[in-house]
Amino acid sequence: MSNSILRLEDITMQFGGVVAVDNLSLEVNQNEIVSLIGPNGAGKTTAFNVVTGVYAPTNGAIYFKDNLITSNYPKGSMKKLYAGQNNGKFNTRIEKTPDQITKLGVARTFQNIRLFKDLTAFENVLIAKHMRAKANFLSATLCLNHKEEHTMREETLELLNILGLTDVKDEKASSLPYGQQRHLEIARALATKPELLLLDEPAAGMNPQETGELTAFIHDIRSKFNLTVFMIEHHMDLVMEISDRIYVLDFGKLIASGIPEEVQNNQRVIDAYLGVQEDGEE
Incomplete structure (x- = not known):
């Protein structure tokens, strides 16, 4: 088995x-960050949505472990509209829902924070714990799952600590x-006990001090929870400091x-972020 x-x-x-x-192929190895x-509109969040089952890809395949x-x-109708590559390469249809993919061991956060704002921090984490609860509707209604509920509450407190x-x-x-x-x-x-954690712009809206603290925080949870982290981020200082490897998208294409040093000095990447000056412009 591969890594x-x-x-x-x-x-x-x-x-x-x-x-x-457009025809994106990439690989994330265990315990990597x-x-x-890529620039705004490059297709990064769309790629995350495909990985987590929000969208079914028009074409292609995804492997987890x-x-x-x-x-x-x-x-x-997409047969006629399709403008991508590798038409005819794939002939199997497997479309898992986001909750099914989460149960496999994939969790994510979002660019715009999506907490239950009127619930406490404890309740927000406890709700996620219920994703792996074994109780069914009947046992929960009859309060037969009190032992499992107690365990989940203890685990929630431990995680918050x-x-x-x-x-x-x-x-x-x-x-x-x-x-x-x-x-x-x-x-x-983390309450869903993932092996792969997807972070969509975790430093969005943070000041430099908070971004620095986040960098240490991500390193810390990777180690403590034996995680692999796949991250979208625009803060290049954070990306270059924390990443083992980097993929760059532009207009949907890789x-x-x-490694960070290679990407940082890649002329195509520089052009994508800064724009390429047209002939005749000053």
């Missing part, structure tokens, strides 16, 4: 006539400082990959 935990093979995501992700970067979890190909959120466990999520809300969202994702 790969996530592998995308020729993924294309097309909306009508617009190709948002891998970043997916060498097991095929997602596969699709152009069909119906590990992540330094014990002092705010009874505070409403909406009342927490922005940085703590980010940490709480990550705690909620234009570069490698």
Whole structure:
């Protein structure tokens, strides 16, 4: 078995006539921190949505721990509209829902924080714990799951303690400082016991001090929870400091990959971020 935990093979995501992700292939190995970067509109979040089952890809396949979890190909009206590559390469349709993918061991956070704002920090994490609860509707209704519920509450308190959120466990999520809300969202994702954690712009809206603290925080949880981290981020200082490897998208296409130093000095990456000066312009 390979060291790969996530592998995308020729993924294309097309909306009508617009190709948002074009023939994307990449691999994330166990215990790595891998970043997916690119200008706004490059297709990064769309790629995350395909991995987590929010979208079924128009074409391509996804493997988690060498097991095929997602596969699709152009069909119906898309057969004529399809503008991506590798039409005809795939002939299997497997489309798992986000909750099914979460149960496999994949969790994510979002660019815009999506906490239950009127619930406490404790309740936000406890809800995520219920994703792996064994109780069914009947046993929960008859209160036959009290032992499991007690265990989940203990595990929630332990997780909040590990992540330094014990002092705010009874505070409403909406009342927490922005940085703590980010940490709480990550705690909620960790409550599902993932092996692969997807972070969508975790430093968005943070000041330099908070970004520095987040860098240490991600390193810490990777070690403590034996995690693999796949991250979208625009803060290049954070990306270059924390990443083992980096993939770069531009207009849905992969234009570069490698270790931070290689990507940082790649002319195609520089052009994508800064723009290429047209002939005749001054």
